[in-house]
Amino acid sequence: MKATAAATASAMALCSCGTSSAFTTHTSFSRVSAPRNAVGRASAKGMLRPRTLNMAVAIPRAVSVEAAPPATIDMEGVQLSGLNGLALKPKTFPTKREVMDVIPKHCFVKDTVRSMKYAVLSCAITLSMGGLAAAFLPLKLAMLPAWIAYAVACGTAATGAWVVAHECGHGAFSDNRKLQDAVGYVLHSALLVPYFSWQRSHAVHHAHTNHMEKGETHVPEMVSHKGFGLQKQRKLFRTVLGKKLGTVAYGVTQMFNHLVVGWPAYLLFGATGGPSRGITSHFFPHPPFSTGEKGTDLYPGKWKKKVWLSDVGVAGMIAGLVAWASKAGAMQVAALYGGPLMVVNAWLVLITWLQHTDVDVPHFEADNWNFIKGALHTVDRPYGKVLDFLHHRIGSTHVAHHVDCTIPHYHALEATNAIKEAFPEHYLYDPTPLPQATWRLATQCAGVEKRGDMHVFVTKE
Template sequence: MLDPYYPAFVPPEYTIKEIYDNIPPHCLQPNTLLSLYYILRDFFFVLILVSIATQIPSIPYPYLRGFAWASYAFVQGLVFTGLWELAHECGHGALSKSKAFNNISGLIMHSLLLVPFHSWRITHSTHHKTTNNLDKDIAFVPDIKEAYQAARESHSEAWDYIEDMPVVTLVHLFFHQIIAWPLYLTINNFALERMAKAPWWKRSHFYLGGDGPNFKPENTQDILTSDIGIGAVMFALWGLVQYFGAWNMMLFYGFPWMWTNHWILTITYLQHTDVSIPYYPNQTWTFLRGAASAVDRDFGFIGRVIFHGAIETHVMHHHVSRIPFYHAIEATAAVKKVMGIHYQSDFKTPYMWAFWKNHRICKYVEETEKNSQIYFFAKTE
């Protein structure tokens, strides 16, 4: 792994052609039937867990019953996240050569998780085209030192004393992990300055106007399709609430969905936030530099099997996003050979400890070499 504080850091100089030339050709060929198997497998897991959960109310001991519901929510949230990742693959056109298969499958899976498939697919494409570009990326863009310090000047002195307390970080993360994802989809409240100039409804992933910062007029039909998908699922959930009751729907669907929100934010954050990876302003950014600025991590059985390797193979994914997840391990090995020392991974730090640690220490980025226009997170511990 690179030492980001070594003053002679040199950005990667390999080419995307070298990446493609080194990847076995079959890795670029999706298998529609195999992809369908994984989709049906995950839906089968969902149904099995729901069937088991129907027996929880018969547990006579309240504390044991509460533990069973908590366990169900956690495990079902993991399976929901696996479905979310499969829909993400559909958004890249990676599960089939059939555009219809990708779009229909992705629309169903993401809509069931209250994600507007096409709208998010379009903004996610922007992220891939601008990864770690401090001026244009839209996913966990860090503040540069000057902006961070300017923002701190508006805080009260009391906040300076308590902001680094572990309990404050814990409370912040609790609420952030639950509501940040739906807020981002609805009002894009974390918009960059160039986007924040538009009113919140024009920044929304549900906006049909075509004159907002995220979408063009030619995207309107896709956004409408996404909105209809969300509307249909919301209507179905409302009907289920009327029939089974709001609390029962929270137990069976709501709490697992909240876990899914947590995992999506955690995964995305850790893929693109680490002291080891560089960030670039627009002047020095290139697609290849951005693609190399990601981190592979390990989440054991959960990451490899339930999350379909999204955590372990993300660096490769940013180089060639159309490779289906079941070829990603092999493709990653090929990409690593080309990247050399520029391949970034952390398979030693426990996954959730890395999440906690990075939230504590990754506050702002700064140039590690004057006038380099290359930024790394400052060591703030």
């Protein structure tokens, strides 16, 4: 388990900080006491003292490169969301240290028992729904509407278990790393997610949020430029598709591609990933799914072994499903497990899509990007009480999660309110109802153009 703990430490450091090529040794920082900040709260992380860890990427926690505020951009073809252009307004960004200092210190404290209760709760709700469906819903065509309703309800609940495993991957579940990885590994494997593989790729996503070249997932294509690598081919496909289908059919196609095909395509081939890493796979960490080059290889060094370990978990779950189908029939497995799993996958993509994409949410190239700037271009959305309860507020407190991914979800609302109060010009919250926001993304967010020092989604007639 020493190796898994090292993997978790590496991923935690990567997702909670920005990158810096000036650091050639593997360094993280430990916490010491610090004075109270200007608004009267104790510093969340305190002053920083270096300590050495065996990490895949060297990241100093308190460093945030200053970026000049953007000039006013050309708004032709640029629409506005419920943010009303807030993300496009010229502004100077705070450092990560300044943002962290406004978050109450106790928001970073992990309670293992409390975290485990949430894991048990999500699993209990999901399994209870499955048990009721197995007992009372016959496998008949006439019951198809009821089975669809079950899939939506059970899959929505099961997303909560997925979120708990996601917290394990971030190191937000417990200070006991062995327990944390064990819980995350079991829960993610049960949902056919390669735990350590995704832990690493998701950490890269956090480290390069809204980065045009190094971003991981939902990196947009450029509509009036040759693009970067594979983005050119994706852009051409979308342009032709959009012209042939029209707005409505194109939007429906985009929703299908994202919500049905998107998650498997990302795990298998790195769909919507940044161009710097090319085609990647969460199951096979070698060429042709790996650059083999330092700095661009998604799974460098010891992470390759973690990919294979992740494969074992997924393969074990598949073997269990095959055994179940051999005894009870494939139809029962598809109805009780397959339907809810598709809904879980759809939720994962939808939540991430909404967090990092909208008509007036820009992306940046390397010379105008830093970690906190990327994190503060994450968007919180209104999910309502039921979804916030089932999904542990993953969609409504995601800005705070990107500022520091080790904040447990049960402290995220308090951290969010602190950030919102201290940085109202930087905190992004779009009140647009989810269905309307999703349709806007599907129909209007096909590609970006460079406007000034940022890349913005544009509508082309």
